[in-house]
Amino acid sequence: MSTPLVSLRSVSYFYPKSDCAALLNVSLDLAAGEIVGLTGATGSGKSTLCLALNGTVPQFFGGRFFGEILVAGEDTLNQPIHHHAARVALVLQDPGSQLIAASLEQEIAFALENLQVPPPEIAVRVSEALAQVGLAELRKKHPHDLSGGQQQRLALAAAFAVRPRLMVLDEPTSQLDPQSAAEVFSLVRTFNQRFGIAFLIAGHAPEEMAEVVDRLIVLADGRVVADAPAHRVYTDLTLLQRHAVRPPEVTTTFAHLAGRGLARPPFPIHLADGMERLRRLPPPRAFAPPEMVTEPSTVPILALDGVSYRYADGTEALRDLTLSIHRRDYLAVLGQNGAGKSTMIRHFLNLLQPTRGEVRIDGVPLATYSAPELAQRVGYVPQNPDRQLFNASVEAEIGFSLQLLRLTPEEHERRVSGVLADLGLLALRKRHPFSLSRGDRARVVIAAVLALEPEILVFDEPTTGQDEAGARAILDLTRRLNEEGRTVIVVTHHLALLPGYARRVVLLREGRLILDTTLRDAFHAVASLESTHLKPTQAVALARSVDPVLRAITPQELARCFDGSASLPASSS
Amino acid sequence: MTTPSLQVVNPTSAFAALDFRAKAALFVTASVLAVVWDDLRCTAALALAVFVACRAVGISWTYLGFVLRVMTPFFLLLLCTHGFFNKQYVLRLTGQSHVTPVLSLPESWWIVGGMVASKEGLLYGATVVSKSLTFLLLVPLCVFTTEPNQWVVGLVRLRVPYKFAFLVSATLRFFPLIFDEIQAVMETQRLRGFALESMGPLQRVRTYSRIAVPVILSAMHKAQQVEVVLQSRAFSGRSNRTYLHDPTLTMKDGVVIGLAAVGLVTGVLSTLLLGFGRFVTL
Numbered sequence: 001m002s003t004p005l006v007s008l009r010s011v012s013y014f015y016p017k018s019d020c021a022a023l024l025n026v027s028l029d030l031a032a033g034e035i036v037g038l039t040g041a042t043g044s045g046k047s048t049l050c051l052a053l054n055g056t057v058p059q060f061f062g063g064r065f066f067g068e069i070l071v072a073g074e075d076t077l078n079q080p081i082h083h084h085a086a087r088v089a090l091v092l093q094d095p096g097s098q099l100i101a102a103s104l105e106q107e108i109a110f111a112l113e114n115l116q117v118p119p120p121e122i123a124v125r126v127s128e129a130l131a132q133v134g135l136a137e138l139r140k141k142h143p144h145d146l147s148g149g150q151q152q153r154l155a156l157a158a159a160f161a162v163r164p165r166l167m168v169l170d171e172p173t174s175q176l177d178p179q180s181a182a183e184v185f186s187l188v189r190t191f192n193q194r195f196g197i198a199f200l201i202a203g204h205a206p207e208e209m210a211e212v213v214d215r216l217i218v219l220a221d222g223r224v225v226a227d228a229p230a231h232r233v234y235t236d237l238t239l240l241q242r243h244a245v246r247p248p249e250v251t252t253t254f255a256h257l258a259g260r261g262l263a264r265p266p267f268p269i270h271l272a273d274g275m276e277r278l279r280r281l282p283p284p285r286a287f288a289p290p291e292m293v294t295e296p297s298t299v300p301i302l303a304l305d306g307v308s309y310r311y312a313d314g315t316e317a318l319r320d321l322t323l324s325i326h327r328r329d330y331l332a333v334l335g336q337n338g339a340g341k342s343t344m345i346r347h348f349l350n351l352l353q354p355t356r357g358e359v360r361i362d363g364v365p366l367a368t369y370s371a372p373e374l375a376q377r378v379g380y381v382p383q384n385p386d387r388q389l390f391n392a393s394v395e396a397e398i399g400f401s402l403q404l405l406r407l408t409p410e411e412h413e414r415r416v417s418g419v420l421a422d423l424g425l426l427a428l429r430k431r432h433p434f435s436l437s438r439g440d441r442a443r444v445v446i447a448a449v450l451a452l453e454p455e456i457l458v459f460d461e462p463t464t465g466q467d468e469a470g471a472r473a474i475l476d477l478t479r480r481l482n483e484e485g486r487t488v489i490v491v492t493h494h495l496a497l498l499p500g501y502a503r504r505v506v507l508l509r510e511g512r513l514i515l516d517t518t519l520r521d522a523f524h525a526v527a528s529l530e531s532t533h534l535k536p537t538q539a540v541a542l543a544r545s546v547d548p549v550l551r552a553i554t555p556q557e558l559a560r561c562f563d564g565s566a567s568l569p570a571s572s573s
Numbered sequence: 574m575t576t577p578s579l580q581v582v583n584p585t586s587a588f589a590a591l592d593f594r595a596k597a598a599l600f601v602t603a604s605v606l607a608v609v610w611d612d613l614r615c616t617a618a619l620a621l622a623v624f625v626a627c628r629a630v631g632i633s634w635t636y637l638g639f640v641l642r643v644m645t646p647f648f649l650l651l652l653c654t655h656g657f658f659n660k661q662y663v664l665r666l667t668g669q670s671h672v673t674p675v676l677s678l679p680e681s682w683w684i685v686g687g688m689v690a691s692k693e694g695l696l697y698g699a700t701v702v703s704k705s706l707t708f709l710l711l712v713p714l715c716v717f718t719t720e721p722n723q724w725v726v727g728l729v730r731l732r733v734p735y736k737f738a739f740l741v742s743a744t745l746r747f748f749p750l751i752f753d754e755i756q757a758v759m760e761t762q763r764l765r766g767f768a769l770e771s772m773g774p775l776q777r778v779r780t781y782s783r784i785a786v787p788v789i790l791s792a793m794h795k796a797q798q799v800e801v802v803l804q805s806r807a808f809s810g811r812s813n814r815t816y817l818h819d820p821t822l823t824m825k826d827g828v829v830i831g832l833a834a835v836g837l838v839t840g841v842l843s844t845l846l847l848g849f850g851r852f853v854t855l
Contacts, residue, residue, distance in 0.1 A: 082804050085804075100799065100802060102746070110806055111808075113816055116815050158806070370768065371768030387787050
């Protein structure tokens with residue numbers, strides 16, 4: 001066997017002041033030209049492993065490091081981090097915060113300049129890298145003027161221009177809309193096939209990962225719990241469930257079909273394989289959608305009437321938007337980056353006032369509400385919980401907003417204790433918020449919002465960066481709050497997580513409302529979804545591949561469409 | 574939408590197209606003259622010239638208005654301080670034995686009763702205001718018209734160590750991101766019912782101090798992330814690197830640097846030798 005490109009031998013690592021191992025006895029190899037996926041629950045050690053491959057861990061963070069990491073035969077600890085840049089390129093999760101230059105070409109040139117590549121050669125490589133990622137026309141633009149997807153492509157181009165042997169991508173698509181994410185994975189394949197660059201991709205995007213990775217590593221509590229070809233790991237559903245990893249929907253669909261005696265392992269992990277195998281089954285029967293558990297009332301609570309908004313730079317962010325949201329609605333707001341989702345939400349929160357039109361709550365113009373009054377009507381849970389936290393304890397954080405209401409001490413305590421108990425935070429009430437995990441910090445923020453007892457709750461990308469269990473926990477909470485009578489609005493582009501939660505979908509494109517319908521109809525409005533950089537889920541794509549009018553939207557629903565009494569064709573396994 | 578970038582003006586304007594070193598020469602000349610001149614007519618003319626230049630290169634009224642709004646209380650304080658208290662220094666500048674009173678506060682007023690503002694003190698206060706305004710406007714004039722990368726290359730060409738030059742440029746890039754973060758944190762707090770505009774000064778200060786916690790944490794996180802990114806992209810801080818665009822001084826830059834040098838020498842010498850720009854009572 002040839003020498004591996006990367007070799008980790010018994011690597012363990014403890015961050016400073018921590019007795020909990022971020023990596024524990026990790027041993028693995030990466031071959032040249034290989035594409036390897038790295039997955040696992042939040043906090044399992046994925047990012048730490050990524051940062052260890054160019055020496056950032058432990059050289060930058062400190063802490064205790066044991067074992068050895070060799071990249072192209074060189075120990076990562078023997079040279080400073082910048083020395084490894086010629087071999088290992090790192091692309092991080094947040095596209096915006098890793099861009100440092102004032103133009104696209106400068107962004108790509110930066111590492112090459114540091115590596116003392118001659119200027120004529122830099123110019124060639126910059127042009128080539130920009131062409132590869134489809135940004136050649138924008139070379140003089142400022143990176144912050146790009147969309148999130150374009151920024152991540154630029155980060156890939158900057159990494160590619162160095163001609164590294166290995167590119168390490170840490171959750172590269174978690175903040176991108178599905179089409180932008182697909183473009184990133186397409187680039188991975190291109191760079192790998194044309195230039196032989198090896199990839200280590202950490203993340204929670206099973207459908208996209210399954211299409212490109214050769215091998216999948218699962219981390220749990222810093223240990224490698226699986227390291228095998230992707231099809232073997234993604235079809236080991238027991239293992240994935242144990243470690244909070246979601247398999248691709250196509251795999252889940254076939255697992256459900258197997259439960260009905262209609263499929264046998266190994267299950268497919270690629271969509272095309274799934275479609276092919278599904279077509280070999282007997283034709284599906286008509287699908288009867290399940291009854292809705294909680295119906296919204298017909299009484300509008302929040303209304304936008306002909307709302308338009310123009311930013312100071314002239315951007316028309318909303319165009320004549322009319323929308324009525326009812327009590328107990330559970331509404332998902334979808335659209336690509338820049339479609340107007342955030343601008344619309346900011347109007348709900350009175351952070352922006354319409355250039356034209358009006359926003360009303362219970363028929364009363366929003367502009368007439370004071371900030372404290374509005375906080376008791378509309379609660380906002382930001383994507384980043386840390387923006388809200390600044391008190392010294394969980395209970396102080398929750399009680400902070402209540403100070404404005406001038407409640408009696410008894411009522412204050414009733415509300416604080418109530419939400420603490422409701423969200424399972426009683427045991428943490430004296431802890432400092434920043435000593436908690438990200439998931440617990442998110443619950444503290446939700447508790448602080450709920451203490452004000454708002455009728456409308458707005459969640460901004462609540463599942464971004466969460467593993468399967470964390471995302472489900474938050475969405476389960478939103479569903480419970482909705483069932484208790486609150487109106488829930490969720491902004492997201494994680495379509496696969498919405499079934500079972502949202503009932504209604506609003507789809508925006510270029511500031512216009514292009515779809516306002518049920519979740520089921522929205523999932524099958526493929527042309528509308530694709531026009532705004534969204535993609536139908538694999539379950540929907542599979543359903544439509546066997547019957548264009550089959551209205552199933554989840555793997556379970558799709559499996560139920562096939563007659564379990566039918567005999568399993570020999571070729572369908 | 575706001576763009577977190579310092580390149581807020583048209584980069585193709587004649588001033589923006591100048592090399593960083595030419596702008597630095599103009600900056601130094603204007604700054605030195607603002608320091609050495611004490612004649613209100615000269616300092617006011619200088620401030621006006623810089624203001625006009627700011628508008629000419631495209632710096633918005635909004636930004637300039639913001640600067641003036643924020644600074645007005647300080648300018649008023651300067652005027653009052655010099656008007657009421659600066660006697661000995663203006664007497665030395667003018668060679669007079671007494672100042673000219675222009676305003677007396679009634680004796681009955683608490684603490685300040687009986688205080689007298691002088692014409693000379695107020696004039697000198699106005700001079701200091703116009704000097705301050707010159708400095709304040711020179712910064713955006715040079716910063717907003719220069720790409721951060723030009724700062725780096727220009728400073729390196731001026732023999733500033735690359736690591737320091739990069740730090741200056743990175744700091745300039747970082748400020749807008751911090752302002753965005755402050756804005757986001759303030760909005761988040763507003764959504765919890767804390768409207769700063771309806772608070773008294775003390776409560777506002779208390780709220781600002783609380784907002785500082787998430788802002789500082791976020792800034793530290795971002796700074797750490799940038800540092801990881803920089804090192805991962807071969808940044809070592811050493812000057813032995815290449816540049817995609819290695820700027821060379823054009824004839825125009827040479828002329829501007831020459832004019833700036835002549836202006837500097839002429840201005841300083843005429844002040845020292847001929848008394849031009851010295852404080853006068855008008």
